[in-house]
Amino acid sequence: MQGTVYKSTGSWYQVKTETGEFYECRIKGKFRIQGIKSTNPVAVGDRVVFDLEEGVEGKTGVIKKIQERDNYIIRRSVNLSKQTHIIAANIDQVFLLITLNNPPTLTTFIDRFLVTAEAYDITAVLLFNKVDTYTPEELAEVKYLAEMYRSAGYECVGISAKKGKNVEKVEAKMIGKTSMISGHSGTGKSTLINAIEPSLDLKTSEISRQHSQGQHTTTFAEMFDLSFDGRIIDTPGIKGFGVVDMDREEIGDYFPEFFERKQDCKFHNCLHLNEPKCAVKDALEEGEIAWSRYKSYLQMMEGEDDNYRIDQYQK
Ligand SMILES: Nc1nc2c(ncn2[C@@H]2O[C@H](COP(=O)(O)OP(=O)(O)OP(=O)(O)O)[C@@H](O)[C@H]2O)c(=O)[nH]1
Ligand SMILES: [Zn+2]
Numbered sequence: 471m472q473g474t475v476y477k478s479t480g481s482w483y484q485v486k487t488e489t490g491e492f493y494e495c496r497i498k499g500k501f502r503i504q505g506i507k508s509t510n511p512v513a514v515g516d517r518v519v520f521d522l523e524e525g526v527e528g529k530t531g532v533i534k535k536i537q538e539r540d541n542y543i544i545r546r547s548v549n550l551s552k553q554t555h556i557i558a559a560n561i562d563q564v565f566l567l568i569t570l571n572n573p574p575t576l577t578t579f580i581d582r583f584l585v586t587a588e589a590y591d592i593t594a595v596l597l598f599n600k601v602d603t604y605t606p607e608e609l610a611e612v613k614y615l616a617e618m619y620r621s622a623g624y625e626c627v628g629i630s631a632k633k634g635k636n637v638e639k640v641e642a643k644m645i646g647k648t649s650m651i652s653g654h655s656g657t658g659k660s661t662l663i664n665a666i667e668p669s670l671d672l673k674t675s676e677i678s679r680q681h682s683q684g685q686h687t688t689t690f691a692e693m694f695d696l697s698f699d700g701r702i703i704d705t706p707g708i709k710g711f712g713v714v715d716m717d718r719e720e721i722g723d724y725f726p727e728f729f730e731r732k733q734d735c736k737f738h739n740c741l742h743l744n745e746p747k748c749a750v751k752d753a754l755e756e757g758e759i760a761w762s763r764y765k766s767y768l769q770m771m772e773g774e775d776d777n778y779r780i781d782q783y784q785k
Contacts, residue, residue, distance in 0.1 A: 471531065474560075475516045476693040483512055483533065485520060495520050495531040512536060513556035514691040514703055515648065541590045543650065558650055558691050558703045563593040565640065567631075567653030567662065568615075569600050570608055575654055577615070581725075581766035583652065584624065588724035589716060592650075595625045597640065599658045602630040618760045623726035631662035641666050644696065650703040663704055667696050672704065721770050722750070727759055728767070741771070 473485035473493065483495045495518070497511060512518065512533060520531040542559040564587055568575040580596070587594040596619050598612045616626035629636040640662070643649075651659045660672040693703045722728045722742055732740065734749035742750035753759040 471522065472517065472519055474693075475512055475514050475518060477690065478510065478512065478514055479690055483518075485518060485531065485533070491529070493520065493522075493529045493531045495533050497533050509553050509555050513542060513559045514693050515542075515559040515561060517560065541592055543586065543590055543592060558693075560648060561592050561650045561703065562647035563595060563643070564650040564652055565595050565597050565662075567597050567599050567651065567657040567659055569598075569654075569657045570604065570611060572600070572603070573654050573656045575657065577762045578766045578769060579654075580619075581763060582770065585716075585721065585724040585770065588726070589720075595627065595640075595643065597662070598626065598628045599631055599653075599662070601628045601635060602633045618762070621727065621758075622760070622763060623730075629662070631658040631665050634665055637662070637665045641698075644698075644700040644702065646699050648693070648701040648703065659704060663694070663702055666702070667694065669697070670694055718771055722767065725763060725767055727753075727763070731759075742767070743771070 471487055471493070473487040475483050476486050476492070477484040481496055483497075485493045485495045487493065516539065517537040518533045519535040519537070520533045523530045523532055539559045541561060543557045543561060543564070544554045566580065566583055568580060584594055596616070598616060601609065601612065604612060612628055616628065619626050627636055627639055629640060631637065644666070651663060653659055658674075660674045663670055664672050664674070691703055693701055695701055716724075718741065719739065722732065728742060728750050731749040731753055732738075732742075735742070735745065736747035737745055740748050740750070742748050750759060750764075754761065754764050
């Protein structure tokens with residue numbers, strides 16, 4: 471039988487067949503995918519082949535095969551820097567929910583996230599959420615950030631998941647696609663999904679309670695069918711987003727506004743660091759490229775991990 475993984479809870483996978491039936495499936499023995507060192511061999515969004523289990527009551531199955539993935543998005547596993555965790559597979563686009571404060575989303579985090587999305591060829595859209603709570607100064611900052619990311623080549627929308635502002639714009643972008651919703655814990659992922667599909671009635675939680683408990687409402691990624699043609703993937707709050715297995719030479723190519731100018735650099739393999747006649751640095755000096763983007767680039771080139779900074783910031 472064939473189906474798509476809608477949910478994974480560690481050892482069990484919820485698989486939906488083309489006829490719309492759900493089966494609880496698991497993996498038997500070692501199941502490794504070539505070339506990927508991952509803590510989870512099967513991820514939400516995977517298309518799988520499975521056998522029904524004999525002699526077992528209910529609808530359970532054993533996954534035999536994973537069909538080739540169009541793409542997948544990964545992060546480093548906690549505590550195991552060499553290992554990776556596949557967050558989801560076969561994604562058409564990813565929406566990153568950003569809030570200025572409560573919780574703060576740093577540009578270094580946004581940039582790392584975008585680089586990862588570029589590396590796996592997934593369209594990213596930035597959603598600046600909670601616009602209903604911002605002061606005029608904060609709204610000006612949102613506008614500034616949105617302009618900056620638009621000029622880098624990304625679509626940006628200011629929304630209020632709670633009040634419904636611009637939610638219909640997000641909805642329109644989801645038609646016919648599998649979308650992933652990402653963002654720090656508390657940025658409003660579940661609230662947005664509920665606004666789009668109230669029948670899902672996902673649990674949301676107050677920021678303060680989340681912090682005192684230090685827990686996420688959503689612990690596993692999960693895919694949901696929308697009432698229109700579209701699917702949504704809810705992901706656990708992501709703190710850091712490690713960039714995995716990326717050569718220093720390719721990082722710049724995942725900054726669209728750098729890549730666009732690279733052909734005008736004197737050296738075809740310019741790293742935009744100290745090389746003469748670098749089109750990226752020229753654009754930076756002229757204010758066409760944002761310093762914060764370049765700073766994130768330098769940080770990634772130095773292989774710095776900014777997780778600890780985000781953690782400090784969030785406490
Ligand atoms: N004022 C306002 N509050 C919002 C908005 N969106 C979400 N919230 C609130 O922010 C808090 C966190 O929202 P959730 O939807 O639970 O956030 P989440 O991203 O799903 O969090 P995790 O499940 O922990 O990853 C809740 O108290 C929401 O009511 C918004 O647009 N405006
Ligand atoms: Zn250059």
